[in-house]
Amino acid sequence: MDPAFLAVQALSGLSSASSLFITACGLTIVFGVTRIVNFAHGSLYMIGAYTAATLVPRLLELSFGPVTFWAGILASAIIVGLIGVIIEVLLLRRIYGAPELFQLLATFGVVLVVQDLVVQVFGPQDILGPRAPGLRAPVEILGRRFPSYELVLIAAGPIVLGLVWLLLRKTRFGVLVRAATQDRDMVASLGVNQALLFTGTLFLGAFLAGLGGALQIPRVSANTGMDLSIIAEAFVVTVVGGMGSVPGAFLAALVIGQLQAFGILIFPKSTLVVVFLLMAVVLAIRPYGFFGRAEIIGGTHAVGIASRRPLAGRSFILITLMAILAAFPLVADAYLLKVATEILIFALFAFSLQLLIGVGGIVSFGHAAFFGLGAYGAALAVKWYGVSMEAALPLGLALAALGAALVGAFVVRLSGIYLAMMTLAAAQILYAVAFQWVEVTGGDNGIVGVWPSPWASGPIPYYLLTAVLTVITVLLLKRIIDAPFGYSLRAARDSEARAEAIGLKIRQHRWFAFTIAGAAAGLAGGIYAFSRGSVDPSLLGISTSVDALTMLLLGGIQTVMGPLVGAAALHGLRDWIMPLTPLWRLLLGLSIIAMVLIFPRGLVGTVRDWWGART
Amino acid sequence: MNAPLLEVWDLCAFYGRAQVLFNLTFRLQAGEVMALVGRNGAGKTTALKAIMGLVSASARQATFKGHSLGKLPTYKIARLGLGYVPEDRRIFTDLTVEENLETGRRPAGSGRSPWTPERLFRLFPNLAEMRGRRGSQMSGGEQQMLAIARTLMGNPDAILLDEPSEGIAPVIVQMMAEAIRAMKAEGVAVLLSEQNWAFAAGISDRACVIERGEIRFQGSMAELMANETLRAETLGV
Numbered sequence: 001m002d003p004a005f006l007a008v009q010a011l012s013g014l015s016s017a018s019s020l021f022i023t024a025c026g027l028t029i030v031f032g033v034t035r036i037v038n039f040a041h042g043s044l045y046m047i048g049a050y051t052a053a054t055l056v057p058r059l060l061e062l063s064f065g066p067v068t069f070w071a072g073i074l075a076s077a078i079i080v081g082l083i084g085v086i087i088e089v090l091l092l093r094r095i096y097g098a099p100e101l102f103q104l105l106a107t108f109g110v111v112l113v114v115q116d117l118v119v120q121v122f123g124p125q126d127i128l129g130p131r132a133p134g135l136r137a138p139v140e141i142l143g144r145r146f147p148s149y150e151l152v153l154i155a156a157g158p159i160v161l162g163l164v165w166l167l168l169r170k171t172r173f174g175v176l177v178r179a180a181t182q183d184r185d186m187v188a189s190l191g192v193n194q195a196l197l198f199t200g201t202l203f204l205g206a207f208l209a210g211l212g213g214a215l216q217i218p219r220v221s222a223n224t225g226m227d228l229s230i231i232a233e234a235f236v237v238t239v240v241g242g243m244g245s246v247p248g249a250f251l252a253a254l255v256i257g258q259l260q261a262f263g264i265l266i267f268p269k270s271t272l273v274v275v276f277l278l279m280a281v282v283l284a285i286r287p288y289g290f291f292g293r294a295e296i297i298g299g300t301h302a303v304g305i306a307s308r309r310p311l312a313g314r315s316f317i318l319i320t321l322m323a324i325l326a327a328f329p330l331v332a333d334a335y336l337l338k339v340a341t342e343i344l345i346f347a348l349f350a351f352s353l354q355l356l357i358g359v360g361g362i363v364s365f366g367h368a369a370f371f372g373l374g375a376y377g378a379a380l381a382v383k384w385y386g387v388s389m390e391a392a393l394p395l396g397l398a399l400a401a402l403g404a405a406l407v408g409a410f411v412v413r414l415s416g417i418y419l420a421m422m423t424l425a426a427a428q429i430l431y432a433v434a435f436q437w438v439e440v441t442g443g444d445n446g447i448v449g450v451w452p453s454p455w456a457s458g459p460i461p462y463y464l465l466t467a468v469l470t471v472i473t474v475l476l477l478k479r480i481i482d483a484p485f486g487y488s489l490r491a492a493r494d495s496e497a498r499a500e501a502i503g504l505k506i507r508q509h510r511w512f513a514f515t516i517a518g519a520a521a522g523l524a525g526g527i528y529a530f531s532r533g534s535v536d537p538s539l540l541g542i543s544t545s546v547d548a549l550t551m552l553l554l555g556g557i558q559t560v561m562g563p564l565v566g567a568a569a570l571h572g573l574r575d576w577i578m579p580l581t582p583l584w585r586l587l588l589g590l591s592i593i594a595m596v597l598i599f600p601r602g603l604v605g606t607v608r609d610w611w612g613a614r615t
Numbered sequence: 616m617n618a619p620l621l622e623v624w625d626l627c628a629f630y631g632r633a634q635v636l637f638n639l640t641f642r643l644q645a646g647e648v649m650a651l652v653g654r655n656g657a658g659k660t661t662a663l664k665a666i667m668g669l670v671s672a673s674a675r676q677a678t679f680k681g682h683s684l685g686k687l688p689t690y691k692i693a694r695l696g697l698g699y700v701p702e703d704r705r706i707f708t709d710l711t712v713e714e715n716l717e718t719g720r721r722p723a724g725s726g727r728s729p730w731t732p733e734r735l736f737r738l739f740p741n742l743a744e745m746r747g748r749r750g751s752q753m754s755g756g757e758q759q760m761l762a763i764a765r766t767l768m769g770n771p772d773a774i775l776l777d778e779p780s781e782g783i784a785p786v787i788v789q790m791m792a793e794a795i796r797a798m799k800a801e802g803v804a805v806l807l808s809e810q811n812w813a814f815a816a817g818i819s820d821r822a823c824v825i826e827r828g829e830i831r832f833q834g835s836m837a838e839l840m841a842n843e844t845l846r847a848e849t850l851g852v
Binding site for chain 1: 688693708714717719765766
C-alpha cells in the first residue's frame with residue numbers, strides 16, 4: 001500500500017485521538033472524583049462547539065488574527081466550564097450518594113434538556129465555524145496534502161495531557177483530587193471541603209469537554225447530534241483506559257484513533273462496530289480497562305425490589321385487571337386501542353428490565369438491544385424468508401435470547417459502572433450494525449411491510465393478542481421472580497460475597513436472568529414490529545433503553561408492579577404532551593431529574609408508602 | 616477542672632435497626648491521653664466515627680473547644696482542630712509520602728508552631744527515607760506512621776486514634792507509643808481506641824471501658840489497673 005496514504009491515515013488517526021482524549025479526559029477526571037458517569041459530558045462538548053462557532057467569528061470581526069481565534073476557543077471552554085459548575089451545584093451535588101442508576105438517568109435528563117435548549121439558543125441549523133487564521137494552507141506530507149489545523153490538534157492532545165499531569169501532580173488541588181479519587185471520606189476527615197473540590201473538578205471536566213468541542217469548529221459544523229455521538233466514544237475511551245485514569249484515557253484514545261483510521265480500510269462502514277468491539281475485547285480480558293482499579297467501579301448501592309407480604313385479595317385484583325383489559329375494546333376507539341397496545345408492549349419491555357435491575361441488581365443500560373433484536377429478528381424473517389407472524393415472533397424471541405446469552409456471557413463478569421457501559425456498548429454495536437448494514441437491514445429506513453397474519457390484523461384482534469402475550473409473559477416472569485431462582489438473584493444483588501459463600505453460582509444465575517430478560521424484551525420487540533408494520537434502528541438506540549429505565553423509575557424500582565404502571569404513565573404522558581409542545585425533550589428531561597431528586601420511589605412505591613403509613 | 620476540650624454526651628449509633636452505642640458520655644481534657652478500651656465489637660471504632668460525623672445513623676451531643684459539633688459535616692469538624700486516624704489507616708496509596716502529608720495540611724492555630732514535614736520526619740525517621748515512595752509500597756507500620764503524620768499536618772488540638780497498634784510489628788508498636796508521648800508533649804490530646812491492653816495502659820492517663828456499646832468504667836488508668844475484677848470481666852486481662 002502507498003506509504004504516503006498510510007502516513008496521512010495515521011496522522012488523521014492521531015488528530016482524532018487528540019480530540020477524543022481532550023474530551024474523555026474531562027469525563028474520566030469527573031468520574032474519578034465524583035463517581036458519577038456524566039452523560040451530560042457530551043452535551044457540554046456540544047455546547048462548546050456551538051459557543052465557539054458563534055463566538056469566534058464575532059471576535060474575528062473585531063480583530064482578525066490567530067491570537068483572537070485561540071482566545072475565543074479558550075473563552076468558549078471557560079464558559080462551558082462555568083455551565084459545568086452550574087450543573088454540579090444544581091444537580092450533581094444532590095445525587096452523589098444516589099444509586100448509579102439514578103445518577104445515569106439524572107445526567108441523561110440533562111442531555112435531553114440541553115438538546116432542546118441548544119436549539120432554542122443557537123437555532124436548529126448546523127453552524128460551521130471559521131477556519132483558524134494562519135492555519136488555512138494545507139501542508140504536504142510525502143507528497144500528499146494534509147490540513148495544517150489537524151497537526152495543531154495532534155499537538156493539542158499531548159499538551160493537554162502534560163498540563164493536566166502538572167495540575168494533578170504539582171498543585172494542592174491536584175493532590176486533593178487524586179486523593180479524593182481514592183477515598184472521599186478520608187479527604188473530608190482531613191478537613192477538605194468536598195463541595196468545593198467537586199465543584200472545581202466539574203469546572204475542570206466541563207472545561208475540557210468545552211475545549212474538545214470548541215477545537216472541532218474548523219473541522220465539523222456544530223450540530224445537534226454531536227452530544228450522543230461523542231459521549232458514546234468518550235465512554236469507550238474512559239472504560240477501555242480504566243475509569244478515572246488520565247493516562248489510560250490517553251492510551252485508549254490513541255488506540256481508538258488508529259483503529260478508526262485504519263478500520264475504515266477493512267470495514268468501510270463499520271467504524272462504530274470496530275470501536276465497540278475493542279471495548280468488548282478489552283473488558284473481557286481486563287474487566288477494569290487498561291489502568292482501572294477494582295475499587296473504582298462506582299455503583300456500590302444496589303436498589304431493587306423489596307420483599308413484602310402479598311396483598312390480600314391479589315387474585316381478585318388480578319382477575320379484575322384481566323377483565324378490564326379484555327373489555328377495553330368494547331369502549332375504546334381505534335386510536336386508544338393502538339395506544340393501549342403500545343403501552344402493553346412497553347410494559348412487557350420494562351418488566352423484563354425489572355428482572356435484571358430490580359431483582360438481579362444488574363444495571364443494564366442497553367436493554368434496547370434485545371427489544372431491537374426481537375423486532376429485527378421478526379422483521380428480517382418476514383422480509384427475507386417470507387414467514388408468517390406466528391413463526392416470526394418466536395424467531396425474533398429466539399434471536400433476542402441468543403443475543404442476550406452472548407452479551408450476558410461477557411456482562412456477568414463485570415460489575416458497577418463497567419457493566420452499565422458494556423451493555424450500552426452492546427446495544428450501540430447492534431445499533432451500528434442495523435444502521436450501517438444497509439443491504440440486509442435497510443439502514444436508516446429500516447424494514448417495512450411487517451404485518452400481522454390476517455386473523456390478528458386490525459386494532460381489536462392485535463390488541464387482544466398483545467394483551468394475552470403480555471399477561472402470560474408477565475405472570476411467567478413474576479413466577480420466576482418469586483421462585484428460589486429469583487431469591488438467589490436478590491441474594492447476589494444484596495451481597496455478592498455472602499451469596500457466593502452459601503454456594504450460589506452467581507455468574508450462572510445472572511447469565512440465566514440476562515438471557516430470560518433478553519428473551520422477554522425480544523418478544524416485546526417482535527410484537528412492536530408487527531404493531532407498527534416496520535422496524536428501524538432507533539429501536540436499538542440509547543433513547544429506547546432510557547425509555548425503559550425511565551418507566552422503571554417512574555413506576556417505582558422497588559416494586560414488582562412499578563414498571564407496568566410506569567410504562568402506562570410515561571407513554572400516556574408522551575401521547576398527551578408531545579403534540580402540545582415542541583419542547584418535549586426538555587419536559588421529559590426535567591421530569592426525569594425531578595423524579596430522581598424528589599420522587600425516587602416512583603408512583604407505586606409512593607402510593608404504597610402512603611398506604612402503609614395509613615394502615 | 617478546666618472546660619473539657621472534647622465533650623460528648625448521649626452518643627448513640629445504629630447500624631440498620633440494631634443499636635450499637637448506648638448513651639456514651641465522656642470528656643477529653645486538653646493535652647491528655649484517654650483510652651477507649653473494650654473487646655472486639657464493643658463499639659470503640661463506631662464511637663470515634665460517630666464523633667467525626669461518619670456514621671449516618673447516630674445521635675450525639677458533642678462540643679469541641681466550646682463549639683457544638685451538632686450536625687456539622689465531617690470536614691468542618693476536622694477544621695475545628697479534631698484530627699482522625701482511622702483504624703484501616705486509609706493511606707492514599709497512589710500518592711507519595713509527601714503528597715499524603717500535603718492532603719492533611721491545614722494552618723496552625725495562633726501561638727502554635729505548625730507541624731511541617733521536616734518535624735514529622737524527625738518524629739517518624741522511617742518516613743524520612745521514603746518521601747517519594749507511594750503509599751501502596753509501604754508496610755502496615757509505615758502506613759500507620761504516615762496516617763498519624765498526615766493528620767498531624769492539620770495541626771489538630773486533639774486526635775481520635777483508632778487501633779494504632781493493630782497488625783503491626785512489635786518494634787513499630789514501641790515507636791508508636793513514643794510518638795503518642797511526643798504528641799502529648801506538644802499539647803495534642805489523644806482519644807485512643809485500643810484492644811492491645813498493654814499498649815493502652817502504657818501511654819494513657821485515663822481510660823473508658825466500653826462493653827456492648829455501653830460505658831462500664833470511666834476513671835484514671837491507675838484505678839483501672841488496680842481493679843482486677845473489672846478488667847478480667849470486661850477485657851479478659
